[in-house]
Amino acid sequence: ETGVTQTPRHLVMGMTNKKSLKCEQHLGHNAMYWYKQSAKKPLELMFVYNFKEQTENNSVPSRFSPECPNSSHLFLHLHTLQPEDSALYLCASSQDLTEQMNTEAFFGQGTRLTVV
Amino acid sequence: AQKITQTQPGMFVQEKEAVTLDCTYDTSDQSYGLFWYKQPSSGEMIFLIYQGSYDEQNATEGRYSLNFQKARKSANLVISASQLGDSAMYFCAMRDPLSSNTGKLIFGQGTTLQVKP
Numbered sequence: 001e002t003g004v005t006q007t008p009r010h011l012v013m014g015m016t017n018k019k020s021l022k023c024e025q026h027l028g029h030n031a032m033y034w035y036k037q038s039a040k041k042p043l044e045l046m047f048v049y050n051f052k053e054q055t056e057n058n059s060v061p062s063r064f065s066p067e068c069p070n071s072s073h074l075f076l077h078l079h080t081l082q083p084e085d086s087a088l089y090l091c092a093s094s095q096d097l098t099e100q101m102n103t104e105a106f107f108g109q110g111t112r113l114t115v116v
Numbered sequence: 117a118q119k120i121t122q123t124q125p126g127m128f129v130q131e132k133e134a135v136t137l138d139c140t141y142d143t144s145d146q147s148y149g150l151f152w153y154k155q156p157s158s159g160e161m162i163f164l165i166y167q168g169s170y171d172e173q174n175a176t177e178g179r180y181s182l183n184f185q186k187a188r189k190s191a192n193l194v195i196s197a198s199q200l201g202d203s204a205m206y207f208c209a210m211r212d213p214l215s216s217n218t219g220k221l222i223f224g225q226g227t228t229l230q231v232k233p
Contacts, residue, residue: 033220040225041225042120042207042223042224042225042226043207043221043223045220045221045222048220056220088159090159090161092161102149102166102168104151104163104166105161105163105221106163107153107160107161107162108160109158109159109160110159110160112159
């Protein structure tokens, strides 16, 4: 496979469940991101990992727990979520960009999460 | 703080016609990058075109071009010869200069484009 792959594509979970979202990129990138896309709201950056180290946590509640075991894989562990956490969760990757502003981020197809 | 504004929640265009999607941005930095992404109903964000703040010419990629007016802080996307497959949501984004080493993008609210046959 090429590009950025996210699994599962759809997930329905209860508020007491624990689940994980997985993202894998085959592009040789060093930076990976989690974004949340809620209805009628701009994409919100959640976490940034650069060379496996978390460089940004955008005030995300602790019920979302990211994990980046290597530069190719990124997980988002979910527990005790709320109905308002229902959204499309998008993973993205890009090159490390110390000098290059023009390198785009590549996105996966997202996981559509519904919390019931 | 950096901000992207897309004022058109929805747009219609006739097939084969051209359409302009508006984007304005706010930043105090001199060096920044602007991106347009397309999001079809499948959910994936597809990169379309990039404009750097120091680029003297408007960016073009096939049927996509960017009308970049730096003084007005606008970066409108022009799609020529619209096709039915262009129906999607379109997002304008800016690379956050404060986080340029990680590629963080700031997105606008998006514009839904529907192409009519």
